[in-house]
Amino acid sequence: MAEVLRREVVYLITAIVTILMFIEFFFIGTWNVAEELRTWATIIANISIALGAVRLLAEHAKNVQRRRAGVWPFSIWLWIIFLVTLLSGLAGYVIKQDAMTNPLYNWLFTWPYTSLGQTLYAITGFYIFSAAYRAFRARNIDAALLLIAGCFVILTNAPIGGVIWSGIPVIGRWFLDYGQVPGMRCFLIVAAFGMLAYGFRALLGRERGFYGEVAGE
Amino acid sequence: MVGKREEEDMAIIVSGRGMALVILVLSYILFYIFMYLGRKGREIPVRTLPPMAAIPEGIGRAAEMGRPVMFTPGIAGDLNDPTQGPQVLAAISILGYIARECARTGVKLDVFMPIPTALPLTEETLRTAYMAEGKPEEFSPDMIHFIAGQSPYLTAVLGYFQRERPATNFLIGGFYYESVVMGEGGNTIGAFQIGGTANTHQMPFLVATCDYVLLAEELYAAGASISKDPDILGCLRGEDIMKFILIALMIIGFILGFARNPALINVLRW
Amino acid sequence: MSEELTFWEKLARIDRRVFYWILFIGLMIPFIRPIMFPISISPSTRDLYEGIIEMVEPGDVVVMNIAFGVSAWPECMPAFAACTKLLIKEGAKIIFWGAYYDVDLSYEEVLRRCEDYFKDLKYGEDYVYLGYYPYQEAAVAQLASSIRSIFETDNYGTPLDEIPMMKNVDKATDIKLVLSGDTGDVCDYYIRQWRIPYGVPVAEIGIAMLGSSYMPFYKSGVLFGMSVGVRGGAELEKLIGEPGEATIRMGAINISHILVIIAVVLANIGYFASRGRRR
Numbered sequence: 001m002a003e004v005l006r007r008e009v010v011y012l013i014t015a016i017v018t019i020l021m022f023i024e025f026f027f028i029g030t031w032n033v034a035e036e037l038r039t040w041a042t043i044i045a046n047i048s049i050a051l052g053a054v055r056l057l058a059e060h061a062k063n064v065q066r067r068r069a070g071v072w073p074f075s076i077w078l079w080i081i082f083l084v085t086l087l088s089g090l091a092g093y094v095i096k097q098d099a100m101t102n103p104l105y106n107w108l109f110t111w112p113y114t115s116l117g118q119t120l121y122a123i124t125g126f127y128i129f130s131a132a133y134r135a136f137r138a139r140n141i142d143a144a145l146l147l148i149a150g151c152f153v154i155l156t157n158a159p160i161g162g163v164i165w166s167g168i169p170v171i172g173r174w175f176l177d178y179g180q181v182p183g184m185r186c187f188l189i190v191a192a193f194g195m196l197a198y199g200f201r202a203l204l205g206r207e208r209g210f211y212g213e214v215a216g217e
Numbered sequence: 218m219v220g221k222r223e224e225e226d227m228a229i230i231v232s233g234r235g236m237a238l239v240i241l242v243l244s245y246i247l248f249y250i251f252m253y254l255g256r257k258g259r260e261i262p263v264r265t266l267p268p269m270a271a272i273p274e275g276i277g278r279a280a281e282m283g284r285p286v287m288f289t290p291g292i293a294g295d296l297n298d299p300t301q302g303p304q305v306l307a308a309i310s311i312l313g314y315i316a317r318e319c320a321r322t323g324v325k326l327d328v329f330m331p332i333p334t335a336l337p338l339t340e341e342t343l344r345t346a347y348m349a350e351g352k353p354e355e356f357s358p359d360m361i362h363f364i365a366g367q368s369p370y371l372t373a374v375l376g377y378f379q380r381e382r383p384a385t386n387f388l389i390g391g392f393y394y395e396s397v398v399m400g401e402g403g404n405t406i407g408a409f410q411i412g413g414t415a416n417t418h419q420m421p422f423l424v425a426t427c428d429y430v431l432l433a434e435e436l437y438a439a440g441a442s443i444s445k446d447p448d449i450l451g452c453l454r455g456e457d458i459m460k461f462i463l464i465a466l467m468i469i470g471f472i473l474g475f476a477r478n479p480a481l482i483n484v485l486r487w
Numbered sequence: 488m489s490e491e492l493t494f495w496e497k498l499a500r501i502d503r504r505v506f507y508w509i510l511f512i513g514l515m516i517p518f519i520r521p522i523m524f525p526i527s528i529s530p531s532t533r534d535l536y537e538g539i540i541e542m543v544e545p546g547d548v549v550v551m552n553i554a555f556g557v558s559a560w561p562e563c564m565p566a567f568a569a570c571t572k573l574l575i576k577e578g579a580k581i582i583f584w585g586a587y588y589d590v591d592l593s594y595e596e597v598l599r600r601c602e603d604y605f606k607d608l609k610y611g612e613d614y615v616y617l618g619y620y621p622y623q624e625a626a627v628a629q630l631a632s633s634i635r636s637i638f639e640t641d642n643y644g645t646p647l648d649e650i651p652m653m654k655n656v657d658k659a660t661d662i663k664l665v666l667s668g669d670t671g672d673v674c675d676y677y678i679r680q681w682r683i684p685y686g687v688p689v690a691e692i693g694i695a696m697l698g699s700s701y702m703p704f705y706k707s708g709v710l711f712g713m714s715v716g717v718r719g720g721a722e723l724e725k726l727i728g729e730p731g732e733a734t735i736r737m738g739a740i741n742i743s744h745i746l747v748i749i750a751v752v753l754a755n756i757g758y759f760a761s762r763g764r765r766r
Contacts, residue, residue, distance in 0.1 A: 025231070025234065025684075026230055026231060026234050026237075026238045027229060027230060027231065028231070029231045029684075030632060034632075035629060035632045035633060035636060038625045038626075038628055038629035038632070038636075039629055039636045039637070041623070041625035041626075041629075042620070042621055042623065042625055042626040042629055042637060045621035045623045045625070045626065046621055048295070048333075048334065049588075049621070051333060051334075052333040052334075052365055053365075055333040055336065055363070055365075056333070056363065056365045059363045068359070097643050097644040098591075098642070098643055099591070100591050100592075100595070109589065109591075109592055110592065113557065113589070113592075114557040114560075114592065116368065117368055117556060117557045117558035118557060118558050118560065118561065120368045120371060120372065120558060121394065121558035121559065121561075122561075123398060124394050124397055124398055125510075125743065126507050126510060126511075127397050127398045127400075127401040127402070128397055128401075128422070129506055129507070129510055129743070129746070129747060129750065130401055130404075130405075130503040130506055130507070131397060131400065131401045131404070131422070131425045131426050132425070132747050132750065132751055133501070133503070133506060133747075133750040133751065133753075133754050134404065134425075134503075134754070135424075135425035135426070136425075136751045136754065136755075137754055137755055137758045138755055138758070138759075139758075147751065147755070151748060151751065154744050154747060154748060155744060155748065157695070157716075157718050157740065157744060158737075158740050158741045158743075158744035158745070159523075159524035159525060159526050159527070159737055159740075159741060160524050160741040160744070160745060161744075162524070162525070162527055163524050163525075169527060173529065173530075176698070176699065176702065177530070177702065177706065180699050180702070181702050181703050181706055184417055184699055184700060184702060184703050185703045187415075187417045187420075187432075187433050188417070188703060189460070189463065190415075190433045190434045190456075190460075191300065191415050191417075191433060191434075193244070193434075193456040193459060193460070194303055194415065194433075194434060194437050194456070195299050195300060195303065196241070196244050196245075196248075196456075197244075197248055197437075197449075197452035197453075197455070197456055198299075198302070198303040198306075199299070200244075200245055200248050200249075200452065201448055201449070201452060204448075206252070206448040207306075207448075293671070293672075294672075298623075298624075298672075299624060300672055300675070301672070368558070393670070393671060394670075394696065405503065417699070417700045418696040418697055418699070418700045419696075
């Protein structure tokens with residue numbers, strides 16, 4: 001009974017909020033009821049960040065409790081780093097209304113966090129390099145055309161392309177500005193319909209994943 | 218298109234949004250009709266998608282090699298994100314199918330899930346899949362590795378590749394830049410890879426690094442073809458009809474454009 | 488017993504680690520000895536630059552949305568800083584806010600890179616930093632209706648009503664334009680919730696991966712301009728007359744792109760030369 005009520009209440013709230021948003025967007029323009037609902041949604045989104053953190057800590061606490069092989073020392077380390085960052089940030093916020101004023105918090109974000117984040121993003125370049133070497137082979141006509149277009153676009157992005165031949169940026173820019181745009185528009189339209197359908201099923205209470213159910217039940 | 222300002226007239230529909238309302242209502246009518254027909258038993262076929270046909274092949278490869286299978290849905294968004302949520306849900310539907318195949322063949326499955334709100338659904342999907350194959354004891358919550366944050370998630374998956382060397386990887390869901398790193402990381406260990414995403418900026422990377430890819434709507438169709446959910450299949454059919462309508466509008470607009478006639482543009486701007 | 492690979496087959500199967508080392512060493516060269524070539528300006532960047540100059544009048548309030556993390560600084564930050572300098576030159580009042588949890592770092596970095604420009608400005612009168620909002624379309628939609636419903640105070644706790652430049656600014660119609668620096672979907676949110684309903688001009692400052700994704704929006708006029716990756720940053724630096732980090736990085740872009748072409752050519756030579764043997 002409680003399970004049914006839980007599902008029906010979620011369905012009802014979803015339907016009511018959706019209809020109110022429709023009314024605002026198509027018939028009213030700006031409506032304080034819809035504004036209030038969006039404010040609530042933003043507050044709930046902020047709470048979900050905390051939920052994610054709690055879930056993360058719970059998972060790692062389980063690892064430590066069960067002494068999961070090869071993992072539990074790192075779970076302890078995560079707890080330590082989490083608490084140090086949280087407490088130092090809170091200290092900065094409480095004292096000076098700005099977490100970044102705490103030296104430890106500032107250092108953690110400015111040096112380890114920034115350096116590691118940029119390093120991992122930079123790895124992408126190396127992996128793209130090896131992916132291009134492995135995948136850009138003219139196995140058939142389609143692959144050959146893709147390869148040629150890709151080479152022009154690559155050399156358009158680099159100033160040296162214009163130095164090699166003045167026509168490279170012209171052709172490459174054509175691919176970027178006109179060649180690939182119809183395909184991208186198709187994907188955008190398809191994605192938009194996918195979202196419409198998803199929203200419609202959620203509105204009718206028939207999107208199982210939205211309500212936490214497994215497909216096929 | 219500019220929305221109505223407070224000082225504008227008493228039109229019922231906000232200016233510039235009339236045609237959007239028409240398309241929305243028309244779409245919903247079509248979706249509902251085909252969902253109704255689907256629930257009444259009318260078959261709505263979905264063409265065979267090569268990546269879906271390749272899933273048993275990938276899992277069979279893992280069984281022969283005695284190595285695990287890895288699945289991850291990417292970190293692009295939450296379940297309630299309008300653009301990423303449907304991708305995650307479609308990915309979890311496909312995960313249910315993969316889990317059943319793994320249970321049937323006795324292959325170890327590892328799921329890297331970076332989205333906290335999707336964890337309960339993932340766990341339930343896996344548990345249901347193993348129970349359906351009569352092997353509930355083979356399911357363990359340890360199959361699901363939860364790592365929050367893009368960089369930790371990426372490094373965890375790369376480390377897993379080097380240690381466990383999975384035979385088959387499934388990179389299906391909403392991805393950001395981790396798609397190319399994981400895809401190429403999987404290639405370094407010689408894994409068979411099936412990818413899928415509706416994020417246009419990541420499609421090229423999955424195409425370049427995976428053996429099979431589900432592009433955009435194929436991801437949603439694949440989820441529907443597995444679950445055989447009449448609602449999802451009905452919506453897919455409705456979307457196809459809407460696409461034909463849009464193609465017809467584009468052809469009409471193309472012809473009117475040559476004649477420099479703005480009639481269609483004025484209608485679409487209503 | 489494994490067959491001996493021919494030269495051509497080896498050419499098609501070069502160990503990726505060899506390429507990684509070549510790329511790593513190659514990328515060091517332009518930082519030691521800069522390799523500079525003329526940078527042409529792409530239409531999307533020029534439209535972004537000219538759009539700001541044409542649309543922004545002294546005193547106009549502009550939003551700069553920071554939706555990229557520290558990992559995307561090399562791609563987005565040069566263009567973001569160049570646009571900030573341009574806006575300050577045009578006399579705009581700037582609202583900074585962001586949807587990443589490390590937005591404080593990015594904001595501090597913008598201030599550092601535009602230090603000479605900010606030293607004559609007064610916080611609260613010429614620019615303001617409101618802080619973090621959730622990475623969510625509902626938040627962006629609500630910001631368009633009422634900024635104060637999301638940000639009652641700035642990032643430092645000062646109520647918006649006490650900040651001079653925010654006195655008559657509360658909704659999208661009070662904003663002249665939005666520049667969104669992001670690595671994913673946030674510009675879509677601004678297009679759907681600011682540009683389409685309220686007609687607020689929006690431009691994208693994005694990573695290179697997003698260039699093709701947002702090109703349809705730029706081509707149809709939904710976005711008034713676009714800066715794509717490091718190249719976009721270098722173009723903007725050239726337009727504002729202050730070559731900087733992105734311009735220096737173009738040397739590395741030259742090297743890396745040439746190496747990719749060479750690798751692809753070698754792979755295809757090896758592939759075609761060994762195809763006969765495979766048959």
